[in-house]
Amino acid sequence: MSEFGLIARLTARAGTRSDVALxxxxxxxxxxxxxxxxxxxxxxxxxxxxxxxxxxxxxxxGWKSLAVNLSDLAAMxxxxxxxxxxxxxxxxxxxxxxxFMRGFxxxxxxxxxxxxxxxxxxxxxxxxxxxxxxxxxxLALTRGGARPGDSVFVSGTLGDASAALxxxxxxxxxxxxxxxxxxxxxxxxxxxxxxxxxLRGVASAAIDISDxxxxxxxxxxxxxxxxxxLDADALPASAALRAQCDRAERLRCQATGGDDYELVFTVxxxxxxxxxxxxxxxxxxxxxxxxxxARFPASQEQGxxxxxxxxxxxxxWTRIGRVVAGEGVRVLDACxxxxxxxxxxxxxxxxxxx
Amino acid sequence: MSEFGLIARLTARAGTRSDVALxxxxxxxxxxxxxxxxxxxxxxxxxxxxxxxxxxxxxxxGWKSLAVNLSDLAAMxxxxxxxxxxxxxxxxxxxxxxxFMRGFxxxxxxxxxxxxxxxxxxxxxxxxxxxxxxxxxxLALTRGGARPGDSVFVSGTLGDASAALxxxxxxxxxxxxxxxxxxxxxxxxxxxxxxxxxLRGVASAAIDISDxxxxxxxxxxxxxxxxxxLDADALPASAALRAQCDRAERLRCQATGGDDYELVFTVxxxxxxxxxxxxxxxxxxxxxxxxxxARFPASQEQGxxxxxxxxxxxxxWTRIGRVVAGEGVRVLDACxxxxxxxxxxxxxxxxxxx
Numbered sequence: 001m002s003e004f005g006l007i008a009r010l011t012a013r014a015g016t017r018s019d020v021a022l023x024x025x026x027x028x029x030x031x032x033x034x035x036x037x038x039x040x041x042x043x044x045x046x047x048x049x050x051x052x053x054x055x056x057x058x059x060x061x062g063w064k065s066l067a068v069n070l071s072d073l074a075a076m077x078x079x080x081x082x083x084x085x086x087x088x089x090x091x092x093x094x095x096x097x098x099x100f101m102r103g104f105x106x107x108x109x110x111x112x113x114x115x116x117x118x119x120x121x122x123x124x125x126x127x128x129x130x131x132x133x134x135x136x137x138x139l140a141l142t143r144g145g146a147r148p149g150d151s152v153f154v155s156g157t158l159g160d161a162s163a164a165l166x167x168x169x170x171x172x173x174x175x176x177x178x179x180x181x182x183x184x185x186x187x188x189x190x191x192x193x194x195x196x197x198x199l200r201g202v203a204s205a206a207i208d209i210s211d212x213x214x215x216x217x218x219x220x221x222x223x224x225x226x227x228x229x230l231d232a233d234a235l236p237a238s239a240a241l242r243a244q245c246d247r248a249e250r251l252r253c254q255a256t257g258g259d260d261y262e263l264v265f266t267v268x269x270x271x272x273x274x275x276x277x278x279x280x281x282x283x284x285x286x287x288x289x290x291x292x293x294a295r296f297p298a299s300q301e302q303g304x305x306x307x308x309x310x311x312x313x314x315x316x317w318t319r320i321g322r323v324v325a326g327e328g329v330r331v332l333d334a335c336x337x338x339x340x341x342x343x344x345x346x347x348x349x350x351x352x353x354x
Numbered sequence: 355m356s357e358f359g360l361i362a363r364l365t366a367r368a369g370t371r372s373d374v375a376l377x378x379x380x381x382x383x384x385x386x387x388x389x390x391x392x393x394x395x396x397x398x399x400x401x402x403x404x405x406x407x408x409x410x411x412x413x414x415x416g417w418k419s420l421a422v423n424l425s426d427l428a429a430m431x432x433x434x435x436x437x438x439x440x441x442x443x444x445x446x447x448x449x450x451x452x453x454f455m456r457g458f459x460x461x462x463x464x465x466x467x468x469x470x471x472x473x474x475x476x477x478x479x480x481x482x483x484x485x486x487x488x489x490x491x492x493l494a495l496t497r498g499g500a501r502p503g504d505s506v507f508v509s510g511t512l513g514d515a516s517a518a519l520x521x522x523x524x525x526x527x528x529x530x531x532x533x534x535x536x537x538x539x540x541x542x543x544x545x546x547x548x549x550x551x552x553l554r555g556v557a558s559a560a561i562d563i564s565d566x567x568x569x570x571x572x573x574x575x576x577x578x579x580x581x582x583x584l585d586a587d588a589l590p591a592s593a594a595l596r597a598q599c600d601r602a603e604r605l606r607c608q609a610t611g612g613d614d615y616e617l618v619f620t621v622x623x624x625x626x627x628x629x630x631x632x633x634x635x636x637x638x639x640x641x642x643x644x645x646x647x648a649r650f651p652a653s654q655e656q657g658x659x660x661x662x663x664x665x666x667x668x669x670x671w672t673r674i675g676r677v678v679a680g681e682g683v684r685v686l687d688a689c690x691x692x693x694x695x696x697x698x699x700x701x702x703x704x705x706x707x708x
Contacts, residue, residue, distance in 0.1 A: 038386060
């Protein structure tokens with residue numbers, strides 16, 4: 001297959017949006033940013049053996065390469081619009097490209113994002129995605145606004161992806177519904193797009209968990225000039241994680257495992273009521289979504305992805321701690337004593353210890 | 355060095371612009387696109403052994419990784435604003451990163467572009483840059499507007515970079531002023547930013563030459579539904595190329611060699627006067643620049659780069675042919691007979707033959 005045949009395969013699944021004046025096929029894309037909005041831009045790369053295991057399904061690589069970027073947009077409270085894809089491949093493998101784009105476009109279509117440009121080159125397998133979106137001017141969420149007295153929340157559950165990775169690396173078979181549920185969280189992370197947008201004007205700070213809860217909350221603590229205390233027993237765990245891990249392993253995966261792609265955010269006391277109004281979780285009520293549900297249609301691949309299905313519109317969270325004066329992030333046991341971990345989370349170029 | 359030490363080294367040279375509301379250091383950048391402008395976005399990757407030779411100076415890799423993207427913006431008539439950098443490195447090598455950023459930021463500063471985000475990961479050496487800029491709505495240059503009767507022009511001179519590459523690959527020493535001048539064109543291509551902007555409203559189509567003159571003009575021919583005839587004797591050559599190559603090699607490098615990063619563009623007869631007004635080349639007059647020269651200050655590294663110096667504001671071109679009815683791109687000799695080439699230009703995934 002030629003480079004141009006390869007580009008044709010990518011373009012076929014690029015998607016469309018009315019704000020794309022010129023998409024793939026020229027020297028650059030021409031795009032319309034709405035008045036009153038700031039452009040939100042981020043870029044994350046994935047390498048084999050670092051961000052995904054050798055032998056990972058191409059569709060899962062495609063999904064994840066976009067998901068990690070959409071998760072960054074979610075953490076800013078941005079709504080996604082466009083992506084550019086830089087794909088380096090050892091050879092022009094039509095099967096890989098088709099599989100990759102099947103996963104990439106399943107998430108892109110669900111999130112309403114169009115692929116507007118990129119580059120394919122020969123080289124070692126490496127994927128870099130730039131995601132672009134919008135946020136109303138001055139309303140984007142950042143890492144720097146947490147203040148002592150704020151509550152700390154996290155979306156979804158923690159630790160599934162890293163527990164799956166540990167099991168696969170240890171050569172354990174990932175059989176049974178619980179093990180498969182963990183693996184699904186690793187293979188197909190869910191960017192919390194609706195939640196991020198709903199938190200504008202509510203959260204004082206936010207970040208997505210890519211390197212591990214403690215490592216990423218450390219960024220909020222440093223940027224905000226505060227300390228953070230977490231309650232170990234409050235960290236949310238999936239039924240699968242509870243079934244597969246003992247307490248020590250579970251807590252380690254929840255606090256320091258990477259690849260959760262949940263949002264962790266802080267909310268001042270005076271805005272807790274506004275947070276509750278977003279999605280009443282008690283009393284069995286139907287969760288309200290502040291974001292337009294039409295922006296987050298169910299993926300056509302949903303049936304393929306099992307229980308941990310695409311839920312870009314999910315608006316659930318758990319209170320896990322509080323912002324305090326001082327610095328650093330501590331996890332406290334039921335007696336209020338700090339729990340020590342060997343590492344805070346994943347860091348590149350240092351053997352994984354941060 | 356840790357990942358965060360590495361990021362600090364990148365951030366130190368990121369540059370600033372007043373339209374960057376939030377730069378490196380959060381989950382994404384927040385950027386202000388001016389009213390009335392379209393966002394122009396492109397993404398190009400560089401891999402060792404494909405886009406640069408093993409052993410290339412890190413500063414040259416940094417320069418070129420940005421230059422190839424700015425060249426795409428130039429071909430759209432866009433003015434550059436921001437860049438995101440995805441850098442995959444086998445190890446956190448401070449010397450490499452400092453050298454890379456010295457070259458990257460020399461060009462970024464000269465072009466007035468700010469580095470606003472990116473990603474550093476461990477993996478095989480691979481660099482992907484996303485460049486973002488603006489063009490007044492509806493005035494960007496594309497590949498699709500060439501019409502029979504238009505004249506075809508190219509900026510600068512052709513073939514230097516590919517002649518240098520052939521010599522280095524053949525193990526020839528690149529000594530003497532002429533050989534060094536060729537190598538300089540390969541190591542430090544000059545994106546024709548001022549020319550691209552000046553051509554808005556003048557050129558009917560434009561593209562930058564990355565894969566080779568014939569290959570890239572082929573994109574204009576296809577997108578515009580026209581044919582193109584070039585005059586072999588009109589293709590501009592540097593004094594260095596004339597000194598180093600015989601006629602056959604020179605013509606092959608000019609017509610099919612990659613990495614020139616000159617602009618090739620078409621102009622309708624009724625706008626030739628407007629083109630001439632941009633930069634009177636005859637009569638010894640001082641070239642006029644339509645773009646604001648303050649946007650293209652001389653690089654602080656200019657002394658380091660020798661004769662083929664940074665000239666982002668250069669507004670010179672040569673008429674090389676015409677647009678005709680039909681399809682394809684042909685090079686004609688002085689008798690009007692077509693000259694055959696073994697290949698049109700560089701293509702990935704096919705051994706270089708397009």
